[in-house]
Amino acid sequence: MIYCMSDIHGELDRWNEMLELIQFSDTDTLYFLGDAIDRKSHGIEVLQDIMRRPNVHMILGNHEQMMLDSFWSNNTYDARRLWKNNGGGSTYKTMVYRIPIEERLRILRFIQELPDHLEIEVNGRIFYLVHGYIGENRHERIWGRPEPPPKEAPIPGKTVIVGHTPTYYMNQYSAGFDEAAALKIFYAPGFIDLDCGCGNQANQRRLACLRLDDMMEFYI
Secondary structure, eight states: OEEEEOOOTTOHHHHHHHHHHTTOOTTOEEEEOSOOSSSSTTHHHHHHHHHHOTTEEEOOOHHHHHHHHHHSTTOOTTHHHHHIIIIIHHHHHHHHHTSOHHHHHHHHHHHHTOOSEEEEEETTEEEEEESSOOOSSHHHHHHOOOSSOOSSOSSTTSEEEEOSSOHHHHHTTSTTOOTTSOOOOEEETTEEEOOOBTTSSOTTOBOEEEETTTTEEEEO
């Protein structure tokens, strides 16, 4: 089976519970759309688990890019301040004080090599996987947001699946929206948003997983 998830933000317990719920095995494939790290305290552990699994394919998220910009040899001006202001403090402390330098370099190399989007085909349906939104460059693809939600398919003949933007904001455009309800996957023509708020403080947050073979939804 082929699964898709996004935006765990350090909630290791939900990651492990989701893998157990879907009975993820060596014969399955999981596409993770970025933002394993930051906000909650176990992001590096989630990232290391992803790195250990050959059947988990990760796409670059903006939080991984902020970490890369803060540590790598081509780090950008004021990158660490931006990262910490976006919930990177716990990840920074883990990388600096708990992770041996060899492992830190291995993690950074892994992130540097991540694609910023992928196209896959499942049962004849083409999916365009990206963290933020479709765009003309890497920055737009990891930071962009579909606001408001698309009324027509963003890419004709393909289904775009994103994370990054919590579905709370997408579902506000839906009839009968209940702001107190647990977050759920958002659908629009040719478009799906999976970010159900992990790492945020809201009680409505959940980790969502979508099985692309039959579009079955799973929540933790």
